[in-house]
Structure formats: structure tokens, C-alpha cells
Amino acid sequence: MTFLETIAHIVDLVPVLLRVTTPILLAALGVHISQKAGVLNLGVEGMMLAAALAGVLASAASGSAWVGLAGALATGAVLGFLLSFAIHVLKADLILSGIALNMLAAAGTTLVLYMLTGDKGMSGSLSSGVLPSLAIPLIADIPVLGRLLSGHHVLTYLAFAMVPVVAVLMMRTPFGIRLRAVGESAEAAATAGIDVARMQIAALVLSGLLAGAAGAFLSMGYVSWFSQNMSGGRGFVALAADLMGYGSAWGTMAASLLLGAADAFVISLQGKGIPSELLQSLPYIVPIVALVIHARARRKRFVRI
Amino acid sequence: MIRRTLAPFALTVLVLIVAVAAVLIPVALATPDPIGMIDTFLFGPFRTFRHTGNIVEMATPAMLCGLAVALMFRAGMFNLGVEGAFFLGALATAAIVILVPLPGWAMAPVALAGGMIVGSSACVVPGVLRNRFEVSELVSSLMLNFAVMFIGLYVVNSVLRDPSAGAMVSYRIPADARLPRIVEGTRIHLGTIFAFLACIAGSIYLFRTKAGYESRIVGANPGFAAHLGLPIRSVMLRAQVLGGTIAALAGGIELLGLYQRFSWQGLPGNGWTGVVVAILARDRPLLLIPSALFLSYLQVGGDLVARNHDVPNEVVGLIQALILILVTASAITRSPRLLALLSGKRKEGHA
Numbered sequence: 001m002t003f004l005e006t007i008a009h010i011v012d013l014v015p016v017l018l019r020v021t022t023p024i025l026l027a028a029l030g031v032h033i034s035q036k037a038g039v040l041n042l043g044v045e046g047m048m049l050a051a052a053l054a055g056v057l058a059s060a061a062s063g064s065a066w067v068g069l070a071g072a073l074a075t076g077a078v079l080g081f082l083l084s085f086a087i088h089v090l091k092a093d094l095i096l097s098g099i100a101l102n103m104l105a106a107a108g109t110t111l112v113l114y115m116l117t118g119d120k121g122m123s124g125s126l127s128s129g130v131l132p133s134l135a136i137p138l139i140a141d142i143p144v145l146g147r148l149l150s151g152h153h154v155l156t157y158l159a160f161a162m163v164p165v166v167a168v169l170m171m172r173t174p175f176g177i178r179l180r181a182v183g184e185s186a187e188a189a190a191t192a193g194i195d196v197a198r199m200q201i202a203a204l205v206l207s208g209l210l211a212g213a214a215g216a217f218l219s220m221g222y223v224s225w226f227s228q229n230m231s232g233g234r235g236f237v238a239l240a241a242d243l244m245g246y247g248s249a250w251g252t253m254a255a256s257l258l259l260g261a262a263d264a265f266v267i268s269l270q271g272k273g274i275p276s277e278l279l280q281s282l283p284y285i286v287p288i289v290a291l292v293i294h295a296r297a298r299r300k301r302f303v304r305i
Numbered sequence: 306m307i308r309r310t311l312a313p314f315a316l317t318v319l320v321l322i323v324a325v326a327a328v329l330i331p332v333a334l335a336t337p338d339p340i341g342m343i344d345t346f347l348f349g350p351f352r353t354f355r356h357t358g359n360i361v362e363m364a365t366p367a368m369l370c371g372l373a374v375a376l377m378f379r380a381g382m383f384n385l386g387v388e389g390a391f392f393l394g395a396l397a398t399a400a401i402v403i404l405v406p407l408p409g410w411a412m413a414p415v416a417l418a419g420g421m422i423v424g425s426s427a428c429v430v431p432g433v434l435r436n437r438f439e440v441s442e443l444v445s446s447l448m449l450n451f452a453v454m455f456i457g458l459y460v461v462n463s464v465l466r467d468p469s470a471g472a473m474v475s476y477r478i479p480a481d482a483r484l485p486r487i488v489e490g491t492r493i494h495l496g497t498i499f500a501f502l503a504c505i506a507g508s509i510y511l512f513r514t515k516a517g518y519e520s521r522i523v524g525a526n527p528g529f530a531a532h533l534g535l536p537i538r539s540v541m542l543r544a545q546v547l548g549g550t551i552a553a554l555a556g557g558i559e560l561l562g563l564y565q566r567f568s569w570q571g572l573p574g575n576g577w578t579g580v581v582v583a584i585l586a587r588d589r590p591l592l593l594i595p596s597a598l599f600l601s602y603l604q605v606g607g608d609l610v611a612r613n614h615d616v617p618n619e620v621v622g623l624i625q626a627l628i629l630i631l632v633t634a635s636a637i638t639r640s641p642r643l644l645a646l647l648s649g650k651r652k653e654g655h656a
């Protein structure tokens with residue numbers, strides 16, 4: 001009986017794990033694409049935050065959660081384009097522009113929220129929608145498998161579906177090969193006739209779309225409100241997930257799941273007597289420790305080769 | 306000749322004006338009294354002596370955080386732990402003055418030194434991880450900031466919290482530990498003088514000492530530094546230890562200079578202001594002084610507008626972000642056409 005209970009307990013944890021991994025994975029895939037093109041998207045945190053607010057606003061204005069999602073995606077894409085504009089047209093520094101984008105989003109979302117609702121902290125007065133969870137017919141009725149595979153959020157399915165899509169896009173299509181060529185050596189790629197600027201703009205817009213989906217999940221995934229700084233560093237965790245992913249979409253997924261597991265662990269410990277502030281610090285300490293372990297493993301691997 | 310050398314400076318001023326106008330005008334038009342709001346923002350800080358003093362008060366942490374960032378960026382280290390170091394430095398300083406029984410005269414120096422050691426870890430840990438394991442200091446410092454904040458809030462809540470205060474704030478900071486005020490009618494304190502001196506010392510360090518020269522070479526051209534046989538790793542780590550220490554000290558000085566209790570519920574944002582200050586000063590320590598004063602002027606203007614015109618002071622954050630992009634945009638700041646325009650036909654470049 002205890003063995004079965006343990007199994008049941010683990011099965012119960014899977015939906016939580018997938019839920020907290022979703023925004024990290026979506027954002028990390030976005031970072032992955034930008035990283036491959038040689039333009040690390042440090043603004044992913046700000047893109048998520050701005051998209052989260054845009055989703056709530058578009059949803060409240062239209063009455064449809066799907067329009068909200070479209071608004072969030074569009075906001076992410078536009079910010080991705082603006083970031084590439086700063087880098088390519090204004091010739092600004094990549095990292096500093098990313099930092100500026102995060103500052104812009106943090107201040108801008110608060111300002112817009114206040115101007116529209118008179119409240120700086122929450123969008124509670126706006127009635128925005130929630131994107132649905134999907135029950136897969138037939139599979140949902142199977143005892144354990146149904147719990148594992150069915151009933152997750154539509155963006156959770158999207159996130160995990162994007163992993164093979166991004167992997168194929170990057171590794172198997174001419175577009176992906178050009179993108180990676182630009183990331184490896186912009187000069188060489190330019191000599192080979194690739195339009196470097198155009199590839200990097202495309203990479204950052206794609207990156208912004210994925211960050212936008214991550215932002216939509218935050219404000220419309222399970223809740224129906226936006227709150228100040230609700231991205232809370234998940235974009236930076238996504239950066240770590242990408243660094244740990246060995247430069248592949250599947251590796252990024254594995255890293256995202258690992259970092260998501262830290263989040264899920266924290267959630268499962270809540271209300272068990274451990275001070276909440278210490279618990280809340282864990283999701284940020286785990287990626288640092290994981291990066292160190294990963295860096296040591298990588299070094300060993302290189303030594304062996 | 307003078308015009309030509311001043312042209313880049315004039316261009317920076319022009320960029321700042323554009324950045325301020327680009328944010329201020331649209332926001333002002335959304336308020337019932339646009340002219341009044343812009344007037345308050347731009348001239349309010351100079352209307353009363355107290356508000357002008359606020360500029361100098363705010364410039365104090367901005368100068369020190371800017372110096373911390375500049376020293377690290379000069380060595381090529383994108384360590385963003387300044388925000389965490391500032392927070393932790395202030396917290397550790399508060400903890401020492403509240404918990405450790407010390408004679409009055411020793412309180413501030415001992416607490417600030419302790420705050421420096423504890424607080425600098427927010428920059429030193431990412432530095433060591435970079436040094437030992439090649440972990441990106443950029444990413445680890447960003448995450449450590451959040452970890453430091455939550456652990457710090459735990460300490461405030463469980464150790465330093467004054468149950469009689471109502472809110473989640475620490476016990477009172479003893480009067481003996483506070484830094485003395487130096488200008489009547491304002492809250493300008495001894496730390497301000499220290500910040501000025503630190504910027505001068507930073508300039509001497511970077512441009513007049515061997516260690517500073519080494520760090521500039523490592524930052525500007527690591528390959529060349531390697532050929533010279535410079536100890537690159539230790540130069541990089543040294544910059545981050547210095548940066549973290551200065552940022553933590555800035556936090557301690559801010560706390561003992563202006564606060565009655567430790568009352569932050571989150572990261573205060575001074576570290577990010579420091580990044581903008583350093584970038585605007587082009588990582589030159591002496592230019593940090595006008596740069597910090599200017600950004601603090603915007604901050605005071607923003608606060609006045611927030612109080613009188615119902616516009617959140619996040620407006621200043623927007624301006625800061627815009628400044629950060631525009632000032633690093635070499636298409637603008639190194640544009641031959643713009644520079645020629647300013648040095649030849651226009652008067653802005655003229656002294």
C-alpha cells in the first residue's frame with residue numbers, strides 16, 4: 001500500500017512540475033534561439049513581464065483570453081524587434097540594451113497599469129480571461145497515464161511541443177543552419193552571403209514570441225491578473241537553463257525541467273514550518289549550484305576529448 | 306579645436322535632452338496639467354533648498370554604485386551583483402549596529418567594515434565562480450541578487466524585526482551610529498564627501514596605478530593581456546572584489562546616513578541606477594560625479610511629480626532605460642555627421 005501511495009504521490013507532483021516548468025521552458029527556448037544566433041537575449045525577463053501585462057490588457061479589452069494571448073505574443077515579438085533595432089540600427093551594446101529593456105519593462109508596466117487602473121501593484125480591477133487546460137479525450141480516462149498526459153495547460157503542451165520544433169528548426173532547416181552560422185562567426189557568415197542583421201532580427205523576434213508566450217502563461221495561465229514584477233527573475237532562470245542545455249533544444253528542456261523541479265520542490269514544502277523567505281530563495285540558488293556542477297562536468301568532458 | 310573636443314560632450318547632452326523629452330512629453334500629455342507637470346519635473350528640484358539637497362543625497366549611493374560598476378565593467382566583467390551587494394551591505398551594517406554592543410564612536414566604522422565584508426559576497430561569489438568554473442558571472446549574479454534579497458528579508462523578519470513597529474522593519478538604528486549631517490537644512494551627510502573622494506580615488510586607481518592599468522588592458526583586450534602574461538583571472542577577480550566592496554559600503558553608508566531603521570521590503574534599485582550612472586560616465590570615475598548628480602536630479606524631479614501630479618515615479622525608470630540605450634548607441638554617439646554638425650555649425654559645442 002505504501003508503495004502505491006508513493007507512486008500516487010509522485011504522479012500528483014508531475015502536473016505541478018510541468019506547470020512551473022512551462023514559463024521557464026518557453027523563455028529558455030527563446031533564449032536558446034537568440035544564443036544560437038549570437039545575440040543572447042538578456043531582455044527575456046522584461047519581455048515576459050511586458051507580455052504578461054499586454055495579455056491581461058488585450059484580454060480585458062476584448063473579453064477573450066485568446067486575443068490576450070495574441071497580444072502577449074505580439075508584445076514579445078515587438079520587443080524582440082526593438083532589441084534588434086537597438087543593436088543593429090543604433091549599434092548599441094547587446095547586454096546593456098538587454099538590461100535597458102528589463103528596466104523599461106519594469107517601469108513601463110507599472111506606469112501603464114497605474115494610468116489605466118489607478119493601482120500600481122495589481123490588475124485586479126480588470127476582468128481578464130484565463131487560457132484553458134486541455135483534457136485529451138480517451139487518454140484522460142486511463143488511470144495513471146491520464147493524470148500524466150492529460151489535463152495540462154494549453155501553453156504547457158505548446159511549450160513541450162516547441163522543443164522538437166525548435167530542435168528541427170535549428171538543426172535541420174536552411175534557416176537554422178544560417179542562423180547558427182551567424183552565431184558561430186558573423187564575419188564568415190557575411191562572407192558566405194548571409195544577411196547577418198536579418199538573421200539576428202529574426203532570431204530576436206522568435207525569441208520574443210516565445211518569451212511572450214511565457215509571459216502570457218504567468219498572467220493568464222492559472223490566474224487572471226497581472227502583478228508588479230510578476231516575472232520575478234524567471235527570465236534569468238531561463239538564461240541559466242539555456243547555458244546548461246549544451247546548446248541543444250532537448251538539453252534546454254532537460255535543464256528547464258531540472259530548474260522547474262526546484263520550484264516544484266519549494267511549492268511542496270510550503271506550509272511545513274520552513275520560513276517562506278528561505279524557501280523562496282531556493283529557486284535562485286539551485287540554478288547557481290547547477291551551473292557550477294554543469295561547468296565542472298563540461299570541463300571534465302573536454303579533458304577526456 | 307575646443308569645439309571639436311567638446312562635440313562628443315555636447316552630443317551626450319543632446320542625447321540626454323532627447324531621452325528626457327521623449328518620455329516626459331507623452332506622459333505629461335496624459336495628465337490634466339501637462340505644463341505644470343513638466344515644470345515641476347524640470348525646475349521643482351531647484352525651487353527649495355531641501356529638494357536641491359535631495360539631489361546630492363541621492364547622488365551619494367549613485368556615485369558609489371556607479372564606481373563599483375565602472376571598475377568591474379572596465380575589467381570586462383559584466384557582474385550585476387551591485388544591486389544585491391548594496392542591499393546586503395546595508396542589511397549587514399544594520400545588523401551589526403543593532404545586535405553588537407559597541408562604544409558609540411566605533412559603531413559606524415565597525416558596522417560599515419562588517420557590511421563591506423558580508424555585502425561584497427553578492428559580487429565576489431559570481432566572481433569566484435567565474436574564476437574557478439567559468440560560470441557566466443552575468444547570469445549567476447542576476448540570480449544571486451534574488452537569493453540575497455529573500456535571505457536578507459528572512460534575517461529582517463526573524464532576527465532584526467521590531468515587534469512594536471507594526472510594519473516589517475528592524476529595530477531603531479542607535480543615534481550614535483548615524484553619519485553626521487554636514488549641511489544645515491538638508492540631509493546631506495558625511496557619506497557624500499566620502500563618495501566624492503572615492504570617485505577621485507577610483508580615477509587615480511584606474512589611470513595612475515599598475516593594478517588599474519592591468520585591469521583596463523584585461524577589459525579592453527583579453528587576448529593582448531594574455532600575450533603580455535598578465536594574471537587575467539586574478540585581475541578579473543580583483544575588480545569584482547573591489548566592485549562588491551564599494552557597492553556594499555554604499556549600502557551601509559546609505560543606511561547610516563539616511564535611515565532610522567532597515568525598512569526595505571525588496572531590492573532598492575540603486576545598483577541598476579549605478580549601471581546607468583557608470584555607462585553615462587563612460588566608466589570614467591571622475592565623470593561619475595556629474596553623471597550621478599544628473600540622474601539623481603531626474604529622480605528628485607520624478608518624486609516631486611509623483612507627489613504633486615499623480616504620475617508614478619516609474620517615469621524616471623523609463624528615462625533611465627532610454628538613456629542606457631541611447632548613450633551606448635554608437636550609431637548616435639559616434640556619428641561623424643552629428644559630431645561635425647555640433648563642432649562646426651552649431652553653438653552647443655562651444656565653451
